[in-house]
Amino acid sequence: MSGQKKLWWSLLAIALILSFSTATVSAQGGGTLIGGFDVGPGGLPQTVPWVQTAGNTWLSKIWSPLVSYNEDVSGLAPQLAVAWEANEDNTVWTFTLREGVVWHDGEPFTAEDVKFTFDFVLSPGSTFSGPPQAAALTILGAQAYNAGEAAELAGVRVVDDLTVEFELEAPNPRFPFKLVDSYILPAHAVNFAPAEIATTDWWFTNPVGTGPFMHEEFVRDQFWAVVPNPNYWNGAPKLDRLINRYFEDETAAILALEAGEIQFTYASGDVALQLGEKGYALHQGPSGVTNYFIFNYRNPVFQDVRVRQAFLYAIDRQAIAEVILGGTAQVVPCLGAFPNMWPAEYNEYAYNPDLARQLLAEAGWQQTEPIELVTYYSSQFHMDAMAAQQQYLADVGIDVVPRVDADGYNAYFYTGEGWQISYRGLGNNPGNYPFQFYETGGYPNAVGDTGTLMGQSFPELDALIAAARQEADPDRYTQLLQEICAFQNENAIEAYMWTALRYGVASTDLVDFYWFPAPGGGPYEDHPELWAVAE
């Protein structure tokens, strides 16, 4: 063998040895699970509690809220609290805490930690600003305390070690739903100032939580590794190690999955279905996000219900969902993404281009220039859908031109100016319904005197929303949501399209693994203490 050949074979042998050394997974106990838990719309790499806008699937592995969503986000599941109840007018909520919970460092968890957490994040100068703020600021005295106008937070009271009471500024029958992503912090271990919530290294160096896993190693931009919490209240996790690897985009994560380097990642519908055919395990569920056209009523043409209904009759939503979106989306009658939010009967707006043309003619529809259909979506899924929508609308004489603006969208959407029609998505479930999108005065800074994003208010809808906000009885509340849906459907307030299924893709060696595409990553009941990797 020549010297050159020897060198070549030596290099090849070294490369093979190295590749085997990384591909082999040690599998003592439950093994090591490596996943891209922050890939996709529910993920947010390297975020931290109280400033997070997503990423809860991972955060909930280390920290726990009082309550979380249940496994399919249809209700609540107990976490640090085992029971909760409201007084008669839903202004005071009492939470009974789980007994025997200890922090990762062995200190006992008590009601003082709950009070500390809300005192801490609401204290003047704190920088918390994520969705948990929506709940915290409704607590009695929270805004005054946060503004430095009150010496203490009046609305959170410790009754005893295992009981804590929240008093609210206004009645809220669904206050616990607002607490799902409010992670409780350890009073004894937090060693940074409230102003440093978003910037402290504590989260990544020596964090202390009550979650099923404990911090082990964090390498910025690359991964976060955790190990089982032997004292976890629901039993010590079976896994030896759980690792969240960071990826710049979904494609990189899919390639890592196919290379066998990770065992789980989020994947877009079309990619997920292809991977399913290759034998990967698919975890699918409704996204809880409804895609729809929101009309800007500041343009008088959209104030005519016949025009809005024509948009619905003109588009064969069912065909798009089944053929173009490959069955990965379900047509919806209103904003509600889940069937229990729909009334028994509603107008399906079945594809009827003749009726659409007739409605447009009756409304005197005359278009002199194309209307921009602005969106922040740039995925193939939505691009395909929008191309089809454009064709269907053109067929009845509505000329729309899709425009993707992922970067600037939020800057003008919330003002109500700069757009005519927007194709967008809005997450919702019975516990967290975005009433403010429809309520008069919901967005005081929006252009116009109605204080709404679409520039129009509906007194009947306002009344239904006001009733729903106050309704404590679950059945009556569901009924009110259905009445809201019926009103949206009948009046075609917006042109509701579909809610998409979302997918997680896992290798088949995962045991008892569970994932659900909850908006913002939940948190939801996924029982990570049961997860394991088969040898």
Next chain:
Amino acid sequence: MFKYLIRRIVVSIPVLISVTIIIFGLIELAPGDVVDNFINPEIGYSAETLEAIRERFGLGQPAPVRYLKWLGNAVQGDFGLTYVSGEPVLAAIGRRLGNTLLLMSTALLVGTVIGVSLGVFTALRQYSFWDLALTTLSFVGISMPAFITGILGMYLFAIEWKIFPSGGMRPVQRDPTVWDTLHHLILPAGILSLAYIATFMRYTRFSMLEVLHTDYVRTARGKGLHERVVIWRHTLPNALLPVITVIGLSLPSLVVGAVFIETIFSWPGMGTMYLDAVNAKDVPLIMGMNTVIAIVVLGANLLTDLAYGMIDPRIRYD
């Protein structure tokens, strides 16, 4: 030469400040602000939450005031905190800069050594089989974008043959060794080097052929000098001048990074950080990165000019 060096550095200062003004102005002109990064359009934010996020970043002041504040701090070495991750800008840049330098300098080194060598090799064998074959391959290398070579390389070497990892800079299950780093580096750096190899080979070949046909080379041969001396002492140093210019122009890429390769190989470098910063409208990070990149570009131009003087004795800076 020292005077020349000082003069160039002094001239660079207003250029640098101009760059920061232009970048800051462009960010201001772009629609939206950092708050958009914190708004997931699919979550129904309340008006109060939106306002609170804006307040958190102190976006109420006029743009000139914010720029002057930034400049005042920057000249003292304080580039502020990134809006998104909250860490000091220089620390964030420092971390990513090391990663990018490792990736890009490896690619550039490999590209330079192989590219220049093949350029000399083909020039000395003009119109031979090897010349035609390598020239054809070089056109393929220049024409093929990184997103093709990157995906193809990953598919073959990481997914099909599993010789190299598909991404990342280190194994996540143990502390990394030098071999681990090399193992993760070879594929992305190798793919990046393809374009360098092709480009430098073309320039070297062209330049070598040009010099080989000059009178002084003919004279050197006529004097009976050994061919090795003619090539290595009289031809190559002169042929390298334009190649050095091209290599010099490539130096800024050492800190700018390669967005696609970094993305697809999950290599946390400057390219992806810059893209993320722009998408998030993370002003302190964008400003910090642009300042660093501008300094490197100015420095690279200066180094290139100085290198001319070292290779070509006709060039003097006094």
